[in-house]
Amino acid sequence: MTQNIIVIGAGMASGRALEHLFDAGADVKVTLFNAEPRGNYNRIMLSPVLAGDKTYEEIVTHDADWYEANGVTCRFGERVASVDRAAKTVTAENGDVLPYDKLIFGTGSNPFMIPLPGHDLDGVIAYRDLEDTELMMSMGPQNKVVVIGGGLLGLEAAAGMAARGVDVTVVHIMGHLMERQLDEAAGYLLRKALVDKGITVLCQANSKEILGEDGKVRSLLLDDGTELPCDLLVMAVGIRPNVALAQEAGLAVGKGIHVNDQMLTSDEHILAVGECVEHNGAIFGLVAPLYDQAKVAAQTILGEEATFVQKELSTKLKVTGCDLFSAGDFADGEGREDIVFRDPGRGVYRRLVIEDNVVVGTVMYGDTADSNWFFGLIRDKTDIAEMRDTVIFGPAYQGGAPVDPLAAVAALPRDAEICGCNGICKGTIVDAIEGGATDLTAVKAVTKASASCGTCTGLVEQVLAVTLGDDFVMPAAQSICGCTDLTHEDVRRMIKSQELKSMDAVWQECGWKTRDGCHVCRPALNYYLIADWPLEYLDDPQSRFINERKHANIQKDGTFSVVPRMWGGITTPDELRAIADAADKYDVPTVKVTGGQRIDLLGVKGEDLPAIWADLNDAGMVSGHAYSKGLRTVKTCVGTDHCRFGTQDSTGLGIKLEKALWGSWTPHKLKLGVSGCPRNCAEATCKDIGVVCVDSGFQVGIGGAAGMDVREVERLIDVETEEETILVIKAMTQLYRENAKYLDRIYKWMNKVGLDWIRERIADPSERDALAARFDLSQTVYQKDPWAEHAQKKAAVYRPVANLTLEAAE
């Protein structure tokens, strides 16, 4: 049975739906209403018509022959006055009542007109249909036009008229053009291109009033008092779905006409497609989803199963000859990183927004040839970890074989920026190399490239390699020492993956070139083995620097300093008496208070060490590990105990932390601080791990330092309780123990792996607990007082093995 179909609106979506129906040979009789006195044309191509590149005839999609061939009754220039859903009829403006089996709403959208005073004057138009376009086409070099709106439509209008010699000013309320599609940098380039074409662009400009004369527009007044004279004012600030008729008919309507996945409205006999539609809260302006909707609507009418699915959208545009592309989500955000490529010479800008090694958004300007490839990365959520170095250069530099970053560097133009800190371009570096700067140090000295933050060092080396060819020897990654070609990272990986549990195993499996290493690699290996195999590996004192072998700090005259632990900097009169007695008994020449809130006994003779330790042990004190690559001190302030500003028991927390962490070995020294309030009297913010107490809990920061480098901590996490603080710090310490290179303080390690990576590990409850558990396991072996052990069992080795002074005297 033939279905009677009435379509309201001859737009691109409804037109495509009709094509699908006719192509499927559907048995339908179609009546098509259109308020515009014409059929379906390609509205997207109005801009080329405006610019004079195309004629209206060239952009018509369905001509009279097409409608006739498909038996469509065209009622163009006629509106539908009302819909009677109960009777399933529509009433035309002239009173005709037409029955339908299926009704399709394709009412499109209305341009939004800002209700400024004077918006109803003659010469104030939108940019929506052929009539608007024709009015703009009537403007010439003698005319001035103001366009309100720096979005796509406004800029196309402006560019089209500028091409006709019209004096055009674009007024945009936001900080940069096309802020929904472009970021600031691309917006800047677009603005520059428009200005080059003679268009005046005013951003952050608020329109106040449209001034007129004899009922006709004369100028636009901005709220800063600027008056912009104009013969025509185009408002292109956005569109709103046209829902009026649907609303009157009692259909469910929100921002647009509500439709389900089958494009059915709240009335099962009525469908809607195109810009008038709201699907799952979204409305649509780009053509691709509208075509998808049209296809689904046709299938629904044909009784086929079909589902409309919203897809990731991209925008590829050309404004006044400038290629633009944007896709996905390119806002800044926590955990997001950018890869940016700029070529100022060619006016090319490319930005990828990366989250978890997946491209989530991109903005491209100037060269959009590879946009589909980038869009594919976003759509497919491709893991780009493997090609991260070269992904920004596009598909030409990716391949099955390992990519060659040198090819990408070779392809860079001379004015491509290499060193962002100092603004050094490739050409400058190449000139320096050709002028005799043939290694990194020389290039750095001559050009300053890579002399600041150093992150471009690799790029500079690649420029060297490309420029010098075979003359350049790319420095290999720094090996641990002369005993091996492997790096610290390589060796750590080997120790873990090959389960190397002894020094000999490492030397053998890693092909050490020396018999038993050296003073550089052995302490590192000893540490790695301790950290990775706490139960299996036995600590080797002979691979430790003297301080860690004899648990005291060697001084320049070969004597030692002795620092007993004072938990959290708290001591007692008895402890102080014991320290004073020890100082007297062993003729300690210097007694000094340390920066870590303890007392340092300097100038103790090596052979006296076990005895002085035994005395201090008797008074209840243990080694302060003031000499170790391990937990040193937890500096505290008095917190709520005494201080009128303290917010938490910082002293108590400091003591708990020190008691949890003491005895642990770490890649480098580990200093903690706990401040009871943000006044930060314990200087917690320049410690390796610092806690600042606040009313709501505890702010844990990492990566502080106050040595050769002075650095403030960066916030790792905020927690509410002491227990969580201790757990987080144990986990953090273990993460550092397991991953950092020997002799890297936390801040150096953090610079390599990134705070975000650390934060993710610590924020994940299961990883955090597992790290803390491994830390606790290691502590079962290593949390013991070395002084007591040495004083009781190893005192002999601190004495001379023989005394020949007597024999010699004979």
Next chain:
Amino acid sequence: MTDWIDIAALDDIPQRGARVVKTRAGCVAVFRTAADEVFALDNACPHKQGPLAEGIVHGSAVTCPLHSWVISLETGLVQGNDEGQVATYPARVEGGRILLDTTFLQARSAA
């Protein structure tokens, strides 16, 4: 002529370690390598008199604990770019005991 005297058991010194022997003219460091060779040198680095017995022993060399100069146990010569030499004394292992030559040690104290 030589006059070997027994100063200690080999096992009194750990492998890749050292102990000192007190003499009237100061301390002599006695080293034991991983291969159980023993060497006796003045316990003072030619650089800043660092106590070599506290250094890390590797191969047949020791690294001074103060500023990481590396000294050959066999010749007493400073390795690498630095220059200098430490006095060495005859030493040997016999029956698990370490023997030093007192003639040399006495010559040292007389010097």
